Amino acid sequence: MKIAVLGTGDVGQMLANRLLTQGHAVRLGSRSTTNDKAQAWAAAASGDAGVATFADAAGWADLVILAVSGVHALSVVDAASAGLDGKVVVDLTNPLDFSKGFPPTLFVSNDDSLGEQIQRAVPGAKVVKTLNTLANPLMLNPALLSEPTDILLCGDDAGAKGTVVELLQSFGWASPIDLGDITNSRGLEAWLPLWVRLFGALGTPMFNLKLVRQ
Amino acid sequence: MKIAVLGTGDVGQMLANRLLTQGHAVRLGSRSTTNDKAQAWAAAASGDAGVATFADAAGWADLVILAVSGVHALSVVDAASAGLDGKVVVDLTNPLDFSKGFPPTLFVSNDDSLGEQIQRAVPGAKVVKTLNTLANPLMLNPALLSEPTDILLCGDDAGAKGTVVELLQSFGWASPIDLGDITNSRGLEAWLPLWVRLFGALGTPMFNLKLVRQ
Numbered sequence: 536m537k538i539a540v541l542g543t544g545d546v547g548q549m550l551a552n553r554l555l556t557q558g559h560a561v562r563l564g565s566r567s568t569t570n571d572k573a574q575a576w577a578a579a580a581s582g583d584a585g586v587a588t589f590a591d592a593a594g595w596a597d598l599v600i601l602a603v604s605g606v607h608a609l610s611v612v613d614a615a616s617a618g619l620d621g622k623v624v625v626d627l628t629n630p631l632d633f634s635k636g637f638p639p640t641l642f643v644s645n646d647d648s649l650g651e652q653i654q655r656a657v658p659g660a661k662v663v664k665t666l667n668t669l670a671n672p673l674m675l676n677p678a679l680l681s682e683p684t685d686i687l688l689c690g691d692d693a694g695a696k697g698t699v700v701e702l703l704q705s706f707g708w709a710s711p712i713d714l715g716d717i718t719n720s721r722g723l724e725a726w727l728p729l730w731v732r733l734f735g736a737l738g739t740p741m742f743n744l745k746l747v748r749q
Numbered sequence: 750m751k752i753a754v755l756g757t758g759d760v761g762q763m764l765a766n767r768l769l770t771q772g773h774a775v776r777l778g779s780r781s782t783t784n785d786k787a788q789a790w791a792a793a794a795s796g797d798a799g800v801a802t803f804a805d806a807a808g809w810a811d812l813v814i815l816a817v818s819g820v821h822a823l824s825v826v827d828a829a830s831a832g833l834d835g836k837v838v839v840d841l842t843n844p845l846d847f848s849k850g851f852p853p854t855l856f857v858s859n860d861d862s863l864g865e866q867i868q869r870a871v872p873g874a875k876v877v878k879t880l881n882t883l884a885n886p887l888m889l890n891p892a893l894l895s896e897p898t899d900i901l902l903c904g905d906d907a908g909a910k911g912t913v914v915e916l917l918q919s920f921g922w923a924s925p926i927d928l929g930d931i932t933n934s935r936g937l938e939a940w941l942p943l944w945v946r947l948f949g950a951l952g953t954p955m956f957n958l959k960l961v962r963q
Contacts, residue, residue, distance in 0.1 A: 640859050640860050645858050679963060681961055682961050712947075712951075713950065714950045715950065721942050722852075722944075728859070729936035733901075733960065737960065737962065739963070743961055744960060745958070747898045747957055747958070747959050748951065748953065748955060749893060
């Protein structure tokens with residue numbers, strides 16, 4: 536698959552490298568193709584790897600992964616919007632506001648969510664929210680934990696969710712749980728205020744939730 | 750222990766009955782001692798059971814359990830306040846607003862919480878928030894689930910939390926996780942927007958989270 540990863544930070548590069556390893560073609564998107572981190576990544580990457588602007592990377596791709604800080608999510612989506620029509624957009628972001636310190640608050644919550652704001656910003660795209668609920672290293676390697684845990688997703692488009700479920704399964708998530716339409720981002724993002732406190736109490740970000748039933 | 754259960758609904762009566770079974774003395778608190786549900790409960794209860802006003806029940810008790818709907822929590826705490834000074838108050842409430850239908854929103858969230866509002870309303874009480882994160886039948890019977898899961902708590906007073914941990918252990922929660930001071934109610938209550946959606950996706954409220962580490 537042709538996958539654009541928007542964002543040149545740790546999460547973006549980690550994802551890009553893993554996707555290359557899995558045989559996908561990857562374009563790392565940034566605001567400018569002269570971005571130092573993107574250039575360094577491309578120079579070191581093996582496989583069908585390249586650098587492009589947000590819009591060019593999105594326009595080239597079959598699937599776009601939004602891997603930037605929540606505070607930049609809408610501006611990056613806006614910059615990429617010319618390439619996003621009809622595309623599956625995997626939204627990993629969280630609306631974390633660290634301006635008042637730790638633990639952060641959310642800059643959108645309760646009766647709206649960043650996932651919904653992104654979908655509204657690019658109504659022609661098929662936004663699927665997932666992987667926002669756990670630490671970066673666990674996104675691609677759930678087996679780092681001592682037993683299988685759960686990953687959740689939501690979005691309006693059933694076909695897009697099917698594509699994302701296959702991608703998640705390729706990362707090792709056996710049975711992703713579909714919460715329904717994109718308004719369920721409110722629930723996925725509400726996990727963060729609890730997650731940051733569990734991080735504090737457990738003394739590690741290397742944990743995830745397992746949903747236990749009867 | 751002398752335990753006041755404030756609230757005559759399903760959760761209050763279920764808790765009161767279990768506490769009697771465990772040998773505690775219980776007063777079911779309500780706005781009026783002529784409350785039909787409270788009277789019916791007392792007539793059927795065995796053990797040291799009785800009915801009292803919110804304030805009288807709280808004044809009599811060593812430990813007070815707040816088991817009312819979130820929307821009534823502050824008015825009940827206000828009605829009981831004469832009896833709450835110095836008492837351990839176990840807060841089970843969630844600030845759920847169903848006025849716009851299901852799933853509910855929260856009427857306080859993000860940079861404040863109902864747990865903190867309750868603590869501020871009765872600064873002389875020792876509020877401990879817990880058991881708000883799962884369906885009623887599971888509160889007192891975690892073994893209904895297929896494997897051990899986690900229960901969380903928070904509050905400002907270490908001694909009060911120790912008392913509540915012992916109570917939770919008597920219900921079958923082996924290792925409650927202390928998140929810290931009462932501001933962590935923001936995290937515990939933020940679980941609800943995700944919980945209600947998991948309820949929808951899983952088709953049952955009979956589930957709980959297990960925190961899996963490395």
